[in-house]
Amino acid sequence: xxxxxxxxxxxxxxxxxxxxxxxxxxxxxxxxxxxxxxxxxxxxxxxxxxxxxxxxxxxxxxxxxxxxxxxxxxxxxxxxxxxxxxxxxxxxxxxxxxxxxxxxxxxxxxxxxxxxxxxxxxxxxxxxxxxxxxxxxxxxxxxxxxxxxxxxxxxxxxxxxxxxxxxxxxxxxxxxxxxxxxxxxxxxxxxxxxxxxx
Numbered sequence: 001x002x003x004x005x006x007x008x009x010x011x012x013x014x015x016x017x018x019x020x021x022x023x024x025x026x027x028x029x030x031x032x033x034x035x036x037x038x039x040x041x042x043x044x045x046x047x048x049x050x051x052x053x054x055x056x057x058x059x060x061x062x063x064x065x066x067x068x069x070x071x072x073x074x075x076x077x078x079x080x081x082x083x084x085x086x087x088x089x090x091x092x093x094x095x096x097x098x099x100x101x102x103x104x105x106x107x108x109x110x111x112x113x114x115x116x117x118x119x120x121x122x123x124x125x126x127x128x129x130x131x132x133x134x135x136x137x138x139x140x141x142x143x144x145x146x147x148x149x150x151x152x153x154x155x156x157x158x159x160x161x162x163x164x165x166x167x168x169x170x171x172x173x174x175x176x177x178x179x180x181x182x183x184x185x186x187x188x189x190x191x192x193x194x195x196x197x198x
Contacts (some may be wrong), residue, residue, distance in 0.1 A: 004057060004059075007046055018034075018037070019084070020038060020042065020083075020084035020085055020088070021042065021080060021083070021084040021086070023035075023037055023038040023041075024038065024071070024075050024084050024087075025078075026105075027071065027072060027075040028075035028076040030049055035068075035071075035072055036176070038071070039068055042085065042088060043064065043068075043194045045085075045157065046064060046067060046068075046075035046088060046089065046092050047060060047061070047064050047091060048156075049089065049099055049152060049153075049157070050063050050064055050067070050092055050095075050096055050177070051092075052140065052148065052156075053096050053145055053148060053149065054096065059099065063092070063096060063099060064092075065172050065197065066095050067088070067091050067092040067095050070091050070095070071088055071091060074091075082163065082166045083163065086159070086163045086166050086167055089153070089157070089159075089167045090166060090167040090168075090169070092169050093149060093168055094169075096149075097145070100145055136186075136190070138193060139185075139186050139193065140152075140186070140190075142185075142189055143182055143185060143186070146168070146178060147178050147181060147182035147185065148165055148166075148182070149180045150168065150175050150178045150179050150182060151179060151183070151186070153167060154179055161175045161176055161179075
């Protein structure tokens with residue numbers, strides 16, 4: 001923890017322009033300034049990703065710290081086979097899943113537990129409700145963690161399926177299936193939300 005807070009106050013204008021991959025290479029050599037720069041660059045995105053799964057700012061902050069401490073300790077293991085950001089999101093994802101497992105058993109798949117989709121629903125109206133932040137947050141919170149993760153990585157982080165598959169450690173085909181079912185569940189939920197509102 002000391003590393004996170006003691007180095008973040010330092011100014012690193014030169015390092016902030018370097019890519020996360022270069023920064024991780026420096027972190028692997030024990031460069032605290034590079035670590036501070038990497039943290040300040042990626043912290044908002046990683047925190048948002050973690051918080052969206054937990055809806056608890058204290059737990060999200062703890063897991064954020066755990067994630068970046070793992071980055072500090074494991075930087076030497078990063079081999080550049082994926083993007084540095086993909087590697088870090090992968091660490092965050094697994095920390096969140098560990099958190100869920102400790103709290104209660106969670107089924108990461110279980111497509112059968114999604115509510116049946118009303119095929120007659122006005123899907124255009126449901127998708128229009130995506131502009132309503134409250135409706136979207138409510139519906140995202142109802143998704144199972146594994147589905148919510150792929151939706152957020154796909155739509156909010158704009159990552160390709162290949163990178164999402166690396167982050168969540170499952171085949172690309174499974175990612176596509178989860179995204180499809182998550183989108184259908186969101187449409188169903190948003191249609192219901194709009195019906196309750198109007």
